Amino acid sequence: MNIQKILNILTLLTGAIAVTVISLWIGKQSYSWLPPQAAAESVLIDDLISFLVTLGAFIFLGVTSTLMYSVIFHRAVKDDFTDGPSIEGNITLEVVWTAIPILLVLWIAGYSYQVYEKMGIQGPSEIVHLHNPLGMESAYAEAKDAPALAEPVEKIDVLAKQWAWVFHYPERDVTSTELHLPSDRRIRLALRSQDVLHGFYIPAFRLKQDIIPNHAIDFEFTPIRPGKYSLTDSQYSGTYFATMQANVIVESPEDYQQWLAKIATQKPSPAKNQAAAEYAQTSHQSVQTGWVTVPPAAPPLVNSPG
Amino acid sequence: MTNVPIEGMLLPNEKPNHESPGNWKEYFSFSTDHKVIGIQYLVTSFFFFLVGGIFAMVMRGELMTPESDLVDRTVYNGMFTMHGTVMLFLWTFPSLVGFANYLVPLMIGARDMAFPRLNAVAFWMVPVVGIIMMGSFFIPGGPAQAGWWSYPPVSLQNPTGNLINGQVLWLLAVAISGVSSIMGAVNFVTTIVKMRAPGMGFFRMPLFVWAVFSAQIIQLFGLPALTAGAVMLLLDLTVGTAFFDPAKGGNPVMFEHYFWFYSHPAVYVIILPIFGIFSEIFPVYSRKPLFGYKVVAVSSILIAIVSGIVWVHHMYVSGTPGWMRLIFMLTTMFVSVPTGIKVFAWVATIWGGKLRLNTPMLFALGGLIMFVFAGITGIMLSSVPVDVHVNNTYFVVGHFHYVLYGTVTMGLYAAIYHWFPKMTGRMYSESWGKIHFWLAFIGTNLNFLPMHPLGLQGMLRRVASYAPEYQFWNVIASLGGFLLGISTLPFIFNMVISWMQGEKAPDNPWRAIGLEWMVSSPPPVENFEEIPIIISEPYGYGKSEPLTANLSNHNPD
Numbered sequence: 007m008n009i010q011k012i013l014n015i016l017t018l019l020t021g022a023i024a025v026t027v028i029s030l031w032i033g034k035q036s037y038s039w040l041p042p043q044a045a046a047e048s049v050l051i052d053d054l055i056s057f058l059v060t061l062g063a064f065i066f067l068g069v070t071s072t073l074m075y076s077v078i079f080h081r082a083v084k085d086d087f088t089d090g091p092s093i094e095g096n097i098t099l100e101v102v103w104t105a106i107p108i109l110l111v112l113w114i115a116g117y118s119y120q121v122y123e124k125m126g127i128q129g130p131s132e133i134v135h136l137h138n139p140l141g142m143e144s145a146y147a148e149a150k151d152a153p154a155l156a157e158p159v160e161k162i163d164v165l166a167k168q169w170a171w172v173f174h175y176p177e178r179d180v181t182s183t184e185l186h187l188p189s190d191r192r193i194r195l196a197l198r199s200q201d202v203l204h205g206f207y208i209p210a211f212r213l214k215q216d217i218i219p220n221h222a223i224d225f226e227f228t229p230i231r232p233g234k235y236s237l238t239d240s241q242y243s244g245t246y247f248a249t250m251q252a253n254v255i256v257e258s259p260e261d262y263q264q265w266l267a268k269i270a271t272q273k274p275s276p277a278k279n280q281a282a283a284e285y286a287q288t289s290h291q292s293v294q295t296g297w298v299t300v301p302p303a304a305p306p307l308v309n310s311p312g
Numbered sequence: 313m314t315n316v317p318i319e320g321m322l323l324p325n326e327k328p329n330h331e332s333p334g335n336w337k338e339y340f341s342f343s344t345d346h347k348v349i350g351i352q353y354l355v356t357s358f359f360f361f362l363v364g365g366i367f368a369m370v371m372r373g374e375l376m377t378p379e380s381d382l383v384d385r386t387v388y389n390g391m392f393t394m395h396g397t398v399m400l401f402l403w404t405f406p407s408l409v410g411f412a413n414y415l416v417p418l419m420i421g422a423r424d425m426a427f428p429r430l431n432a433v434a435f436w437m438v439p440v441v442g443i444i445m446m447g448s449f450f451i452p453g454g455p456a457q458a459g460w461w462s463y464p465p466v467s468l469q470n471p472t473g474n475l476i477n478g479q480v481l482w483l484l485a486v487a488i489s490g491v492s493s494i495m496g497a498v499n500f501v502t503t504i505v506k507m508r509a510p511g512m513g514f515f516r517m518p519l520f521v522w523a524v525f526s527a528q529i530i531q532l533f534g535l536p537a538l539t540a541g542a543v544m545l546l547l548d549l550t551v552g553t554a555f556f557d558p559a560k561g562g563n564p565v566m567f568e569h570y571f572w573f574y575s576h577p578a579v580y581v582i583i584l585p586i587f588g589i590f591s592e593i594f595p596v597y598s599r600k601p602l603f604g605y606k607v608v609a610v611s612s613i614l615i616a617i618v619s620g621i622v623w624v625h626h627m628y629v630s631g632t633p634g635w636m637r638l639i640f641m642l643t644t645m646f647v648s649v650p651t652g653i654k655v656f657a658w659v660a661t662i663w664g665g666k667l668r669l670n671t672p673m674l675f676a677l678g679g680l681i682m683f684v685f686a687g688i689t690g691i692m693l694s695s696v697p698v699d700v701h702v703n704n705t706y707f708v709v710g711h712f713h714y715v716l717y718g719t720v721t722m723g724l725y726a727a728i729y730h731w732f733p734k735m736t737g738r739m740y741s742e743s744w745g746k747i748h749f750w751l752a753f754i755g756t757n758l759n760f761l762p763m764h765p766l767g768l769q770g771m772l773r774r775v776a777s778y779a780p781e782y783q784f785w786n787v788i789a790s791l792g793g794f795l796l797g798i799s800t801l802p803f804i805f806n807m808v809i810s811w812m813q814g815e816k817a818p819d820n821p822w823r824a825i826g827l828e829w830m831v832s833s834p835p836p837v838e839n840f841e842e843i844p845i846i847i848s849e850p851y852g853y854g855k856s857e858p859l860t861a862n863l864s865n866h867n868p869d
Contacts (some may be wrong), residue, residue, distance in 0.1 A: 014745070036451070039765050039768045039769070040768050041770055041816065043767055045423040049696065050697065051697045051700070051701055054695065054697055054698060055692070055698055055701075055768075058691065058695065058698065059533060059692075059768060062688035062691065063694065063716070065684070066684055066685060066688055069659060069684050070681055070684065072659055072663065073659060073662065073677065073680070073681065076663050076664075076665070076667060077661075077667060077669070077677065078660045080598075080662070080663070080664060080665055080667050081666075081667050081668075081669070082599070082666035082667055082668050083666075086666065087823060088599070088666070089599040089666070089854035090598060090599045090664060090665040090666045090853065090854060091600065091853075091854055092599040092600070092601055092604065092853060092854030093600060093601065093603065093660075093664070094601045094602075094603065095603055095604040095605065095607070096602075096603075096604075096660075097606075099660070100604050100607050100653070100657075103653065103656040104607075104649065104652075104653055105654065107648055107649045107861045108646075108649055110648075111642075111646060111648060111649065114691065114695060115641055115642050115645055115647060115695075118641060118695040118696055118697055118698070119641075119696075121640055122634070122638065122697050123816075125697060125700075127670065132469075149524045154720045160656070169556040175549060200468070201465065202465045202466045203463055203465070203466070205629065205704060207704075207770070207772070209701070209705075209769065209770025210770075212697075212700065212701035213700060213701070214629045214700050214701065214703055214704070215629050216629050216630045216631065218558070218564060218565060218630070218631050219465065219558035219559075219564070220558045220563075221536065221562075221565075221631055223631075226767070230855045235777070238770070238772055239772075240629075240703070240704045240705075240772055241463075241704065242458075242459050242461075242463070242466065242704075242773075242774045244389075244457075244464060244466045244469065245385050245386055245389060245457070246385060247389075247774060247775065248385070248772075248774075248775035248776050248777045248778070249777070264848040279495075284385075288384070295383070295384050295385075295387070296384025296385065296386035296387050296700075297384075297386040297387070297390065297453050297454035298386075298452070298453050298454075299386050299471055299473050300469050300471045301386075301471075307845045309615070
């Protein structure tokens, strides 16, 4: 009996260690499931995701291996229709497994809060100023300490419409359909929508913000990795929703200034627009295979049509 | 309470012929028998499950390739809008109400629901909702294309210019469905509070009844918000009011609040009865009492309460200030505490039992495993920074389908197999049931697991075309989706053949403890000759005490 008990404890211990090791490994793997880390915020978020994946894997493997053990070893013998032991509960056990999730939740929420504070991404400014009982100002205070999250230096206006993105650089008063960003600089976008809800989303930055008509929404982040990424509309915006994409070019501040100077010399011309092209094509078809749709807005006139 | 038959009540041996439960014509009539209504709900909703499934097949077909090439974008948008709407309002809701209808009066020792005619009227509104929804395919402009959220201003755009358009019909159908559900909720809450058999205190109720009770309370406080939002949107759309139209100074974010105030708790309305089904099934096939019965019962009510303060987690990246994001992150995460209690209790129930892996048990176990997975991704989504990245991507779609297919539909299948002998008086085929389970289990994981890496990579939901790097996982998901479509064939075959010529079922084929198993299969009209007197708690497996004082008890001891 005693040997049996020791064996049971050993089995449990081995199982727990195995589950822990596998979970830690899965947590490490989770970085490879994500796009490149192109913004300061993405580093913070990826660490949080890895933490949650590790914890989640531990819980999932713990529960499923217990279930699988039961399924394999606690099967009823054929023709044995008697009942199992009549165990109705165990107060200690129930208290423990209520306390553990509560502590885990507080831990996860605390960590998530820290990450969110460090991101300091802002949001709809008017609402933040109207009701702010919890004093989110601390977020900005902390953000100032971190070098990557200093005062924004580059301000760009973003206009979303069905179905195109237009970027306006007030510094030189030029527009483009490609979002150029200087690397390692705090960027502040002023997001605006001309018609319906849109969403500003760059997966490589892990950042997203809905754009609401009639609302001024500021959005801040810091790109850190030069390269070409894609911006998509994340809030369903109607028929040609899927085509509402734009390139995001992160480059050195010098290259960025050069690019601005170059396009300032170009005359505005209509940009290529997939929604408009598809709409023109389907309206010329002799047999209509779809339903009526909202016509796309005219292709934007920009200095750099991309 | 009385043990004497009510005057004028029909006893099983003197029921008139047309009320015989075996007469198929009754299922097409305005019956007020809760069991007939229950089966009417189940069969109707399963029909719409197939319709919604066909929409899903079209979508998965479109997503086999990165380009938008199988159907037009408008058709694709109509497909995902109607898929979501049909699956929620015409499959999960009505099928669970069907089970609740069938089981609650039997489980609490009542002869029928509190308001049998209201019950029948509530059911007959479901086909009306279905006809309006499907009818929208045949009007100029086609069905609604604004997604099942119908966020304005997209839902206010009406390119046809007609007064009767897909969106108007959609809003009408949703409002009617809401009215039907409110009728049902009033009926369930009254029945459970007022019509329990003598001796059945709240802590002697089966956990399925607890779950239905909690879920229907959510309906009572949540549905008025959704219905109000739908009516306001309908007014914006038809007579040009400006509640949500930003072009006229309205605020579309207000609609999001109205919508999610109900539509997140709606997930608990759907999943709580599934938790109840799990709690009924695990003790039977493990032959052990449900571990921690009282805590599991109370946790259902806790979920109902917390559900009222979680809706903003759908709007983290919408127009919400930081403090609101953080408060709702904490409340959302706290849902995991009562659900965690349930999961641990089920595992402890199974642990050390004498397991029989019949089809219902397989579906319940598979559903439980996929629910644990869904719960973990749910916690990830409730964390604001993670949600900022994966909101509106396939990660959410994957999570949501692990809840609604992995857990809810699997739980529904478990329940259908488990209570099939009771409902029809015939046994189903176990081998076809197992084939169904394995197809469905593999199909579900093949379909919805790839959505998680897709979402982490940034693939958005609701797109008809996508970047080529997402193709690999999309093809896997589509194949899984087609497998899920195929998995319904053995199920339909099994159900139809077994109902017509299956082996006759005994009253209690699973040797289960519960009032519904003490009456004949199928149960007679008005269920009980004599209202039972309850003298012990449910799930007395391994104990010798009887459940009732006056009905024959099938407890094997």
